[in-house]
Amino acid sequence: MTARDVRAPGLAALAALMADETRAVCLLALLDGRAWTAGELARQAGVAASTLSEHLGKLVAGGLLAEERQGRHRYVRLADARVAQLLEDLAAQVDPSGVAWPRGLREASAGSAMARGRTCYDHLAGRLGIAVTDALTERGALRQDTGFALTDAGVAWFEAAGIALDRRTRRPLARACLDWTERRPHLAGVAGAALCRHVLDAGWCVRIGSERAVRVTAEGERALSGLLGIEAGALR
Structure with a gap:
């Protein structure tokens, strides 16, 4: 029996993190390289702040986002350039004919x-x-x-x-x-x-x-x- 690749669970978990449209909207918005507040991302994604906060928690825990706090404000940004490269590479695979006008x-x-x-x-x-x-x-x-x-x-x-x-x-x-x-x-x-x-x-x-x-x-x-x-x- 062929040995199972030990990276498989991690890859599946990473894919699951991005396999949600609200989280995908947030990740793509953060490709501008800046830190966004949860409220700004909630408006961008068109969801309630409480809903967005739950999504951000998963992305931070999964290592895709880094979190910063200044006073009462919570900011998030992409964890590093490797995450940005991964997102751009994946986005480039989207068939433009299937994108809504x-x-x-x-x-x-x-x-x-x-x-x-x-x-x-x-x-x-x-x-x-x-x-x-x-x-x-x-x-x-x-x-x-x-x-x-x-x-x-x-x-x-x-x-x-x-x-x-x-x-x-x-x-x-x-x-x-x-x-x-x-x-x-x-x-x-x-x-x-x-x-x-x-x-x-x-x-x-x-x-x-x-x-x-x-x-x-x-x-x-x-x-x-x-x-x-x-x-x-x-x-x-």
Whole structure:
């Protein structure tokens, strides 16, 4: 008799944690990389605060979320970058033909904004993320033919742009993350996180609405055009 894989119970428990639509809504919302209150997530999921609190307890106990308390407020965030990667990889497997169409103009506008540009935990995604990834690849800063790797020229590009790369972490310098709207990989890892943080801190991109959507500012269009040669039309 073949020995049973000891990881099976743990995998089943992990899958069960995500096999609930309310919990899935919360996990996907938290892919913006920020901490949310239970009340904010309850409104996002369209459920009562008491119901949401029970779901959050399971996600925290299961290691998918980390909890922080400030005074009377309870905040939760994704436990770490590995959880974010798992969620994005799973979301990319969802067949877009089976996704319900937006029910009104507001939802359609929000969906369009998310597809145009958004944060994926701590890096850029959507058409914006793909445009940046393609531009870095065309300039020899990023290689995609033998995996996903930042080249020496890429490291030099980040240094010249004044974007610090944290080499102390165990995260890979560059990692491919499959974009669920573009169905192509965008840049993640240390380099992706550093670039995303820089464009937000510099005001090249601003968050819009309560979702993960971001918009490139006029200053950002000029900066990304100068640094990467990306045409403004590709950023709008």
